[in-house]
Amino acid sequence: MSAPPELSGTGPAHREPATADDDAPWQRLDVRTVAVTAVVFTGIAVLGGVPTTIGVGSATSVGTALAWVLPGAGLLIGVATLTDYVRWRRTRYRVTATHVEVRTGVLFTSRLRLARERIRAVDLSAHILLRWLGLVRLAVGTGEQGGGGAASQALVLNPVPRGEGERLQEMLLDRDVAGSDSRDARRLATWRARWVWYAPLSLWTMGIAAVLIGVAFQVTDWFGRGDLIVRVVLDLAATHGWGRVIAVGLLLVLVVAAVTAIAFQLEAWWDYRLDRERGGMLRVRRGLLTSRSVSLEEDRIRGVDMVEPLGGRLAGAARVQVVATGLGSQAEAQTGLSTLLPLAPRAVAQQIVREIIGPPAHEVSLHPHPRGALIRRLRWAGWIILALVLGWVGLFALGPVPVWALAGAAVLVVVLIVASLRHAYDAASNLGHALTPALLASRRGSIRRSTVVLHREGIIGWQVRQSIFQRRLGLATLVAVTAAGRGRYPVVDGSVAQIQELADQEMVGLLAPRGEGSGAGAPDGGAPG
Amino acid sequence: MGEARAATDQAGAAREPEVVNLRPPSNRYDSRVVGWWRARLALGFAVVITPLVILGLLISPARIWLLTPAAIAGVIGLVLTVALPTWWYRVHRWEVTERAVYTRTGYFWQSWRVAPMSRIQTVDTTRGPLQRAFGIATVTVTTASSAGAVAIAGLAHDDAERVSHELTLITDATPGDAT
Structure with a gap:
């Protein structure tokens, strides 16, 4: 065992001679x-x-x-x-x-x-042309961490015939099926067409609207008529009045954006299926024009993240993302690869969470965090409010600003103040955590509420943080470090007693001082403690 | 903010402890790290101040506008260079326990980090030229997480050698891929 330690994680297959x-x-x-x-x-x-x-x-x-x-x-x-x-x-x-x-x-x-025993995922995807021709792109992932997305898809065959691709996928993933087959192979979720209505509730719809307006200007500019839209709007305003033009315009843009959002969602999630396959694999299949198939070894799953974007949460919908090692970089983990379930009714999402986590998930019930967490969030909101008011006063002091602009700004300021206070209360009441013998759960966020459930055995490091502000409010933060997903999953602003309890359970056992005669002599640093 | 502080102080005294009770790691950094931190701070300020001074001496009309900030930066730099490293030395601690690498840093933003032995993947020892001049080294312990690295940035050379050798032995002997 004199090899450098970084090789210890990659398996022995590297060193096998290429014979036979x-x-x-x-x-x-x-x-x-x-x-x-x-x-x-x-x-x-x-x-x-x-x-x-x-x-x-x-x-x-x-x-x-x-x-x-x-x-x-x-x-x-x-x-x-x-x-x-x-x-x-x-x-x-x-x-x-x-x-x-x-x-x-x-x-x-x-x-x-690539050693076959290191293969952790085989994904087939086919855009519309490939599908017409009966071809697929096959990507093999090894579950290596670090090095980002390129490393997680170590090998790509683009393209092979569909039958060949499916044969290879079957063959490459078909390893020691016998031992790990504790749970039956079956379908966990299927696409429901009505789920697509959740898509426009996302904040992305606003983004899409902005992009659409930009595209409209760009296209008219190509035809050398960059001012066309402005002139049309001015003409309409002259005949129908500004109020009506703005109202109808906003409505139109939002409708088009919503339709676009729905179209994207349909393209990405049409014919979605989540299967548990034999040999301990999860497989997501989906897509209208480009069909995608992502497979994932259940051994690599460290937890599940139930994400509720604000709009979806108000409509009672949630998305489920998996926290698994080897899904690639952070950026990738945020997008399609790690999503097990698109925005769907909360009950469905909870069902999937229970399926993936297993029986211990029933024991999770979140403890709320103390009042100090609310005070801290209200203070943050206070700074935002101060900046807003100062900004408005600055506008006022600037001199000749038309009254309607001042009034408009005032309305905007009031709306933002209400929103930031609302956000503070919501964010504080969303905070929570739970610790069971097998799991650590943590919930946070308002605009994007995320409830993470981690297997405790998948946690590979701990950090407790306490700023001076937290200390004065009797709060602290505990961060669970994993090799999967975002890497850091914090329990934010729990009371000192709550964090202490978590730390006692998880960290203190690791901190027993070294006994006599262990290893090559305990280093005792410089100055005395 | 003042009254909020008073209110929480009163409430806090009655309720529960305000600081997480984790025992401090047993070891301080090597005392020579103070010199290294001072040198780094001094160099950092010198990078800002030197061009100002040179330009101030060359361009006489703008002299006052260049030398005044230089003087202010100089005073701030001097104070920080003298005070901060002593402060940092007091708040940085580390320890290798039976089962983990354990560090504590910061005061205003206090942070306790634990990397269990069984999860350690690599142990790196680095010595920059400046660190070498002060006879110290940094030992970085990396786990499979992008967020899990624990760095002990201020050990004497031979301590660093010993710690990293020990950790390498222990982690080599630990089975599994540490994820």
Whole structure:
């Protein structure tokens, strides 16, 4: 055991000599990838070329514009297609008894060998073109932490025929099924069309609205009529009055944004299914145009996060995300990969949480946090209110500001003050935690309320934090560190007694001083304690 | 804020302890770390002050506008360089217990960190040029979490060697992939 410690986590398979299994034949990807690339880049060329042609054409002539755009588009499509053809020619893969291997590269040949026992996930996805052609993109994940998303999808075969992909997925994940099959294979959740109505409740709808307005200006600008929208609005306001124009305009933008949000949700979650498969795997399958299939070893699950965005919470909906190792970077963990259940009725979400966590989940009942937590949040709100009022006074003192602007700002300030106070009370009352023999649960947040339930054995470090402000309110924060998900899951602003209890249960046992004769002599630092 | 403080002080005295009761780790940093911290602070301020002074001497019309901030920064820098490291030395503590690496840092933002032995993946010892001049080193203990690293940034060279050697032995002997 003289190897450096970082190797101890990656399994022994690295060091096996490559013999005995060299007889498996090398195989190629599906050649139709070249056609797919050609079509995709033709699409890109059309999307980019048409506005360019119109833009250049309106300044010079259509002929001149086409003379520039057509060869450019041809070059783009040609180079992309040729590149993909060369990639296809040079890529080979094979699956041996112990490894998956891929050789690729043009100038620098790279050869990737992945030990099959390190494979933790095999995901199939197919965008609409691949689906028409019966192809899939296969990605193999090893569950390695660190290095972000690239490392978590160690090996990609893009594309292989669907049947071949499914065969490989089955084969690569089919390991020691016998021992780990404690819970039956069955379906845990299925898509309900009415869940899609939760989608527009997200704050993203506002974002989509802003983007839509931006796109509208951009498109009119391509046609050299950047001021078109402003002029139309001014004309309408002149005939119908500002009030009506603003009201109808807002409504229109919100409706379009809501429809867009619904469309995105449909595309991402259509035909969603969550299955527990034999061999201790969870599998999420979903997607309308691009079909996705994410598989996840239950051994890697460290906990579950039930997320309730404000809009969804008001409508009684919640989303379930898994806290699992090897799902890649933080950014990825926040998006699709870790989502086990899209926004769905709370009861369904709770059901999934209980399924994933198992029987101990029934024992969790959250303890609220003390009044000091509310005082702390009200103080934060106080600073925001102070800044708002000062801002308004500054506007007032600035001098010649029209009365309607001052009044409008005042209304805005009042609304924001009410909102920040409301937020403080809501955030404080949402705080809570629970500790059972097997689980640690923690809830926090207002705009995005998150209830995390972690397996205690998945917690790999502890931190207690107490700022001077917390000390004066008799509060403290305990952070559970995991190798999964966001990495840090805090129990925020519990009373000192509550945090003390958690620390006594979890930390104090680790802090027993070293006895005599243990190891190579206890270091005793410099100065006396 | 003043009256809120008085109110909580009264309430706090009646109710429960205000500080989490975790025993402090047994060891202080090596006392030479104070010199290292001083040198770092001094260098940091020098980076700000030196250009101001040089420009102030070269550009006579703007002299007052350059030398005044330089002088202010100098005074602040001097005070902090003298006071802060002594303060930090008092509040930084560490210990390797039977089952974990344990540190406590900060006063205004106090933080106790524990990394259990069984979860430690790597042990790194680093010595920057400045640290070398003061004969100290940093031992960083990393776990599988992106958030779990515990650093002891101020051990004597031979203490650091010993600690990291010991930890490497212990973690090598621990089975599992520590996640």
